[in-house]
Amino acid sequence: MKPAPFRYARADSLAEATALLAAAPGDTKLLAGGQSLVPMLNMRLVRPAVLVDVNGLRELTGITPLPDGGLRLGALTRHAELAASPLVRERAPLLAEAARHVGHAAIRNQGTLGGSVAHADPAAELPAALLALDARVHITGPHGAREVAADAFFRGLLTTALEPEEILTAIEIPAPPPGWGFVEIARRPGDFALAGVAVVVRPGRRPLTLPSPARGGEGIEAVRLVGFGVGDRTLRLIGAERVLGGGPLDAEAAARAGAAAGADCDPPSDVHGSAEYRRHLATVLTERALLQAAARLAGHAR
Amino acid sequence: MTAPSDRVTVRLTVNGRPVAHVVEARRSLADFLREDLGLTGTHVGCEHGVCGACTVLVDGRSARSCLLFAAQLDGRAVTTIEGLTPAAGLSPLQESFRVCHAMQCGFCTPGMIVTVTELLAQEPTPSTETIREAISGNLCMCTGYVNIVRAVEQAVAARPTEARA
Numbered sequence: 001m002k003p004a005p006f007r008y009a010r011a012d013s014l015a016e017a018t019a020l021l022a023a024a025p026g027d028t029k030l031l032a033g034g035q036s037l038v039p040m041l042n043m044r045l046v047r048p049a050v051l052v053d054v055n056g057l058r059e060l061t062g063i064t065p066l067p068d069g070g071l072r073l074g075a076l077t078r079h080a081e082l083a084a085s086p087l088v089r090e091r092a093p094l095l096a097e098a099a100r101h102v103g104h105a106a107i108r109n110q111g112t113l114g115g116s117v118a119h120a121d122p123a124a125e126l127p128a129a130l131l132a133l134d135a136r137v138h139i140t141g142p143h144g145a146r147e148v149a150a151d152a153f154f155r156g157l158l159t160t161a162l163e164p165e166e167i168l169t170a171i172e173i174p175a176p177p178p179g180w181g182f183v184e185i186a187r188r189p190g191d192f193a194l195a196g197v198a199v200v201v202r203p204g205r206r207p208l209t210l211p212s213p214a215r216g217g218e219g220i221e222a223v224r225l226v227g228f229g230v231g232d233r234t235l236r237l238i239g240a241e242r243v244l245g246g247g248p249l250d251a252e253a254a255a256r257a258g259a260a261a262g263a264d265c266d267p268p269s270d271v272h273g274s275a276e277y278r279r280h281l282a283t284v285l286t287e288r289a290l291l292q293a294a295a296r297l298a299g300h301a302r
Numbered sequence: 303m304t305a306p307s308d309r310v311t312v313r314l315t316v317n318g319r320p321v322a323h324v325v326e327a328r329r330s331l332a333d334f335l336r337e338d339l340g341l342t343g344t345h346v347g348c349e350h351g352v353c354g355a356c357t358v359l360v361d362g363r364s365a366r367s368c369l370l371f372a373a374q375l376d377g378r379a380v381t382t383i384e385g386l387t388p389a390a391g392l393s394p395l396q397e398s399f400r401v402c403h404a405m406q407c408g409f410c411t412p413g414m415i416v417t418v419t420e421l422l423a424q425e426p427t428p429s430t431e432t433i434r435e436a437i438s439g440n441l442c443m444c445t446g447y448v449n450i451v452r453a454v455e456q457a458v459a460a461r462p463t464e465a466r467a
Contacts, residue, residue: 005328009305052306109365
């Protein structure tokens with residue numbers, strides 16, 4: 001349970017980190033919070049020749065409000081900062097709530113937003129929240145900077161749009177939608193979720209009277225439903241989103257969307273739960289997350 | 303730019319004492335504390351961040367010392383269970399653990415004390431549920447946790463009122 005030998009370098013700037021990474025991109029890993037990487041090193045699931053410590057890069061820190069009401073979050077933002085930041089709670093309460101569910105306090109003190117997104121565990125909370133929030137991932141590399149929508153970022157199991165020689169520098173999220181929900185089921189607080197759902201709902205023009213029975217004409221404008229722990233990646237539950245369409249979001253619609261969510265996902269089976277059970281959870285949790293969002297929308301409209 | 307190296311010089315403070323050391327790059331903070339500094343109160347259980355036995359404070363915040371490399375600790379301040387223990391006798395929290403029989407084999411106890419120290423610094427009067435959630439990342443295979451929760455509650459109750467404000 002000791003990592004294989006590696007060489008260690010502390011980067012003092014983004015340019016330095018980029019150069020160190022470019023020297024051997026396939027054989028170098030960036031070390032940020034290390035809460036996923038170091039267990040994998042200790043179990044020798046990965047054996048990079050070089051670790052580049054990016055914890056000293058000021059360019060990757062900070063939580064900044066954007067003029068459009070959104071937020072820019074440096075890649076080194078710790079989970080504990082996300083959960084505690086008044087700015088994040090105000091402008092992205094879904095993200096603050098998701099961060100509260102990541103691991104235990106000791107993990108949240110170290111683990112970083114950028115690390116969680118780059119690692120892309122399909123059961124992780126933060127990628128799911130960011131996908132629901134329609135976040136943009138900022139990346140820099142030897143050929144300059146680029147940005148990728150969260151929708152195009154998560155490609156598969158622990159696989160993202162990030163190239164080996166690139167560094168994830170920041171996440172930007174648009175102005176917060178008033179309706180959101182976040183639910184997960186884990187065996188103990190801090191465990192990886194068996195399944196979870198994050199949802200963001202933007203209301204239509206007319207006010208909502210939820211979660212009371214449906215009335216004609218009251219609709220939601222857009223919904224982004226994301227499941228985690230229910231597939232090989234952080235998963236948009238597209239079928240469930242379509243079921244909701246632009247119609248009213250009431251208990252009946254939430255139940256229909258839940259049923260569709262079960263068909264949207266392709267959950268793994270393991271010792272903690274069967275695929276069938278996780279599919280059932282996706283159904284139930286989608287319904288609950290939507291009802292949370294509906295209640296928040298109703299509170300907002302008042 | 304520092305070239306990648308398999309040996310790293312670190313200067314940090316451990317329990318308030320300055321320490322300078324050349325460490326192997328892959329040396330975990332937990333092994334550094336135990337093997338290089340002889341601070342064996344920090345226990346090493348799972349070595350992948352699950353059991354919580356190796357929990358220490360880094361700049362006052364809890365961290366798994368098996369998930370940090372000593373090389374990363376340059377300029378930081380580490381506090382271990384030894385640093386939370388008075389020169390003579392026990393701290394009030396440790397005394398509560400003793401009185402409530404909050405340990406059997408004792409393997410998880412240093413990590414528990416460190417975790418609860420951070421909890422009480424942030425939340426001086428935690429609810430039972432908050433205490434349970436806070437220690438859920440520290441595995442105890444003996445006690446069933448009941449006496450540990452009781453010990454924390456008793457430590458909170460025994461504090462002078464101003465400390466609980």
